[in-house]
Amino acid sequence: MEYLIPLLLFLIAFNTPRTWATDVRTPHYEGIDCNQCQQGCGNEQHLVTAGSTRQAVQIIIRNSCDGANLESALERNDSGGVFKLIIPEVGVRNAFCDVTDDGGNWTVFQRRMNGKVDFYRGWEDYVNGFGDLQGDHWLGLEALHQMTKGRNMEMKIRMIKKSGVYWIAKYSHFRIGPGSDNYRLRVSGYSGNASRGGLSYNNHRQFSTKDADHDRSSLNCASAHEGGWWYDRCGYSNLNGNFNKRRDKGLWWYARASNRLGFSEMKLRKRS
Numbered sequence: 234m235e236y237l238i239p240l241l242l243f244l245i246a247f248n249t250p251r252t253w254a255t256d257v258r259t260p261h262y263e264g265i266d267c268n269q270c271q272q273g274c275g276n277e278q279h280l281v282t283a284g285s286t287r288q289a290v291q292i293i294i295r296n297s298c299d300g301a302n303l304e305s306a307l308e309r310n311d312s313g314g315v316f317k318l319i320i321p322e323v324g325v326r327n328a329f330c331d332v333t334d335d336g337g338n339w340t341v342f343q344r345r346m347n348g349k350v351d352f353y354r355g356w357e358d359y360v361n362g363f364g365d366l367q368g369d370h371w372l373g374l375e376a377l378h379q380m381t382k383g384r385n386m387e388m389k390i391r392m393i394k395k396s397g398v399y400w401i402a403k404y405s406h407f408r409i410g411p412g413s414d415n416y417r418l419r420v421s422g423y424s425g426n427a428s429r430g431g432l433s434y435n436n437h438r439q440f441s442t443k444d445a446d447h448d449r450s451s452l453n454c455a456s457a458h459e460g461g462w463w464y465d466r467c468g469y470s471n472l473n474g475n476f477n478k479r480r481d482k483g484l485w486w487y488a489r490a491s492n493r494l495g496f497s498e499m500k501l502r503k504r505s
């Protein structure tokens with residue numbers, strides 16, 4: 234009889250739900266348990282209590298940059314800030330939300346502004362993303378695929394030529410195919426003041442890197458242009474080229490000799 238009470242206490246302790254239990258089906262990021270945001274990821278944002286019981290912190294995880302409020306940004310600057318996004322099949326990822334340009338709600342997936350990040354990288358890096366979210370970076374092909382899969386998304390490219398001219402190329406339809414199709418690019422519905430030909434030969438092409446040649450040239454276009462891109466034979470743009478080089482290996486749009494760029498930014502959002 235004297236063993237009954239300890240036995241009862243033991244059973245109660247092991248049948249009490251553990252708030253901080255992890256679940257292999259849910260994404261994890263820097264030790265954050267995202268169990269709770271799995272329950273309502275169709276919503277605008279999720280308040281997630283993360284960490285251990287001893288060291289709990291509250292962060293906001295969003296399922297997109299739609300309506301992102303800079304007050305909840307992890308870091309911020311004049312045009313937007315870094316937020317935690319939950320991306321289906323990818324998990325929780327930091328991303329830069331542009332909240333000012335053209336009505337905001339943009340997720341930035343590529344930026345070249347100072348050449349501090351090397352973009353002449355291999356396949357894995359381009360799939361998973363790299364760089365500094367407030368500076369030069371690439372969000373990652375898998376994230377792009379998951380964010381555009383079955384969704385109506387638009388895409389905007391902002392460029393500044395070395396000569397100081399501002400260019401916009403906007404596409405009302407933007408989709409990136411799955412990894413099994415090497416993240417094929419599909420854009421349509423161009424508007425803007427840059428040459429519309431910049432992506433014309435790269436559209437409908439698979440992505441290539443120096444170690445994964447999926448282009449339609451006998452050359453390795455990624456090596457010839459020192460970047461990763463949807464190369465064709467090899468095409469009329471190279472926004473992931475070498476920031477510090479000219480012509481073939483540099484950053485250019487449509488005409489490699491005359492349209493050298495000193496800035497480029499690519500971003501997507503839900504089509505309104």
Ligand SMILES: [Ca+2]
Nearest residue numbers: 450451452453
């Ligand atoms: Ca080739």
